[in-house]
Amino acid sequence: MRLSKHDLFQMDDEWLKKLPAELLLEVSKRLLHDVKELQDRLNQNPGNSSRPPSTKAPWEKAPDPAVGNGASTKSGGGEAAAETAEGSAPAQEPTPPVSERPSPRKGSGKPPGKQLGSQGHGRTQKLAVTDHCAHRPDYCAACGATLTEDAESQAYTAWDEIDIAPPVEGHIGLMFSVTRHTLLEVRCACGHVSRAMPWRAPPDAQWEKVELGEWRLVGPRLAGVIVLLALRMRLSRASIRELLREVFELTLSTGVIDETIREAGRASFPLEDALVADIVQAAQLHVDETSWSESGVLLWLWALVSTSTVLYLIGPRTREMLDNALQDGYTGILISDGYVVYRAWKNRLRCWPHLMRKLRGLAESSDGRVSGLGQEMEGLLKTLMAAIYAARIDPPPIALPERYAAEVKRLRHLCEVHQMDEHPALRSVVREFLHDWKVILRPLAEPLLPLSNNAAEQALRHWVISRYISHGTRSEEGSRAFALLASVIETCRRRGASAWQYLGTVIAAARKGLALPALPAIPAAA
Numbered sequence: 259m260r261l262s263k264h265d266l267f268q269m270d271d272e273w274l275k276k277l278p279a280e281l282l283l284e285v286s287k288r289l290l291h292d293v294k295e296l297q298d299r300l301n302q303n304p305g306n307s308s309r310p311p312s313t314k315a316p317w318e319k320a321p322d323p324a325v326g327n328g329a330s331t332k333s334g335g336g337e338a339a340a341e342t343a344e345g346s347a348p349a350q351e352p353t354p355p356v357s358e359r360p361s362p363r364k365g366s367g368k369p370p371g372k373q374l375g376s377q378g379h380g381r382t383q384k385l386a387v388t389d390h391c392a393h394r395p396d397y398c399a400a401c402g403a404t405l406t407e408d409a410e411s412q413a414y415t416a417w418d419e420i421d422i423a424p425p426v427e428g429h430i431g432l433m434f435s436v437t438r439h440t441l442l443e444v445r446c447a448c449g450h451v452s453r454a455m456p457w458r459a460p461p462d463a464q465w466e467k468v469e470l471g472e473w474r475l476v477g478p479r480l481a482g483v484i485v486l487l488a489l490r491m492r493l494s495r496a497s498i499r500e501l502l503r504e505v506f507e508l509t510l511s512t513g514v515i516d517e518t519i520r521e522a523g524r525a526s527f528p529l530e531d532a533l534v535a536d537i538v539q540a541a542q543l544h545v546d547e548t549s550w551s552e553s554g555v556l557l558w559l560w561a562l563v564s565t566s567t568v569l570y571l572i573g574p575r576t577r578e579m580l581d582n583a584l585q586d587g588y589t590g591i592l593i594s595d596g597y598v599v600y601r602a603w604k605n606r607l608r609c610w611p612h613l614m615r616k617l618r619g620l621a622e623s624s625d626g627r628v629s630g631l632g633q634e635m636e637g638l639l640k641t642l643m644a645a646i647y648a649a650r651i652d653p654p655p656i657a658l659p660e661r662y663a664a665e666v667k668r669l670r671h672l673c674e675v676h677q678m679d680e681h682p683a684l685r686s687v688v689r690e691f692l693h694d695w696k697v698i699l700r701p702l703a704e705p706l707l708p709l710s711n712n713a714a715e716q717a718l719r720h721w722v723i724s725r726y727i728s729h730g731t732r733s734e735e736g737s738r739a740f741a742l743l744a745s746v747i748e749t750c751r752r753r754g755a756s757a758w759q760y761l762g763t764v765i766a767a768a769r770k771g772l773a774l775p776a777l778p779a780i781p782a783a784a
């Protein structure tokens with residue numbers, strides 16, 4: 259929309275009559291643009307757009323007696339801003355009448371933690387303003403004329419942004435800044451008064467409850483630190499609040515902290531394509547998954563790990579999940595455990611320590627026969643493993659499959675004669691070996707290939723602890739934000755870059771609708 263309610267309010271017959279012909283054309287173009295956009299919006303419904311059914315217009319669904327007019331179902335987004343001294347960001351209508359204002363408590367999208375306003379506090383903390391930033395409209399919203407720098411202007415609203423100042427070389431520690439952003443209105447020669455508007459991301463069905471825009475209390479670099487504290491340091495929202503208050507004398511509500519993290523997730527969303535592109539190009543990819551809870555529903559946290567990139571995904575434990583992530587286009591080597599979804603990939607390796615643990619289980623069986631077999635198989639695999647490690651340092655004159663043909667043959671024989679064994683654990687292990695035989699023994703011929711899936715297991719370990727602390731995520735949007743931010747943080751770490759500083763630049767760009775900075779470069783040594 260080109261014209262805000264504030265703009266339209268000033269336009270009437272009298273004003274139009276006074277406009278010269280060429281300006282009338284400009285005004286008409288703007289009006290036409292907005293009318294067409296409104297027309298398309300009127301025709302939009304969940305059947306012909308990405309709008310989820312919950313965004314149906316009030317007349318499209320059964321009336322809800324609890325909600326006077328269904329028009330104010332949108333909520334949640336403005337909650338952080340509602341805590342700022344000046345109230346929520348001006349949308350198309352900067353100051354809606356009180357009765358029209360959507361209640362921030364309505365709807366199901368309550369952020370976790372203490373609900374906003376539960377202590378009856380707004381932002382009571384008085385902060386000394388350190389910087390000023392004035393936002394002027396560049397063009398007249400009505401006629402399109404350029405508004406010159408010296409044209410008379412006046413402030414119509416403002417918001418404060420708390421951020422961490424860029425580091426000063428040679429100094430340690432953090433310096434906070436409080437910037438007062440003043441929005442100005444300017445009168446054009448045509449008589450129209452235009453207002454500078456803070457940038458705001460258009461509605462996105464995937465991020466219904468997460469707002470993204472310029473009008474924010476928490477600045478981008480401080481937001482980067484909050485994300486780091488939450489994910490990398492695994493601090494709860496309440497602990498982050500306590501830390502900021504104790505160490506920096508900065509009071510933020512847990513609601514603002516939670517919203518900051520989810521907004522950072524939405525801001526990082528366009529990076530997912532770049533992460534996937536890097537993953538798909540990797541020569542070797544370690545994959546593993548662990549259970550994850552999303553508001554009590556059992557899902558899986560997947561880790562796809564290359565030498566310089568990590569991609570986390572939260573979703574079902576299905577083949578489709580992996581297909582979608584790898585877009586069927588992955589031609590490198592996949593290293594995994596024996597989980598069935600991985601078996602579709604021919605170019606694959608198995609994690610030997612994983613198999614070794616299973617053989618150890620057999621070796622420790624109280625059934626003497628099974629224990630003996632387990633020990634023998636474990637011994638054979640250990641011999642092969644030692645040979646592979648030795649071959650990496652000192653390539654042998656005879657290829658390992660030839661040199662260890664007798665051991666391989668014996669292992670194969672043990673597997674074959676016991677594939678119908680009455681002992682379920684033994685039967686299951688030997689069948690697993692037979693099923694994946696070529697995949698398991700491939701490193702014998704190519705000893706430089708990895709033998710373990712440690713990289714993926716390691717990449718999950720940190721988040722397994724998070725899961726115990728936080729009990730998972732609470733919504734689809736929360737899961738998406740978590741997986742994205744975890745991916746960005748781990749990828750930055752692998753590339754030797756500062757995750758919070760990079761996230762700060764990402765959030766700063768996303769809040770203005772600009773292209774995001776590229777992922778940190780892959781160091782030459784990696």
Ligand SMILES: [Zn+2]
Nearest residue numbers: 398401446448
């Ligand atoms: Zn004008």
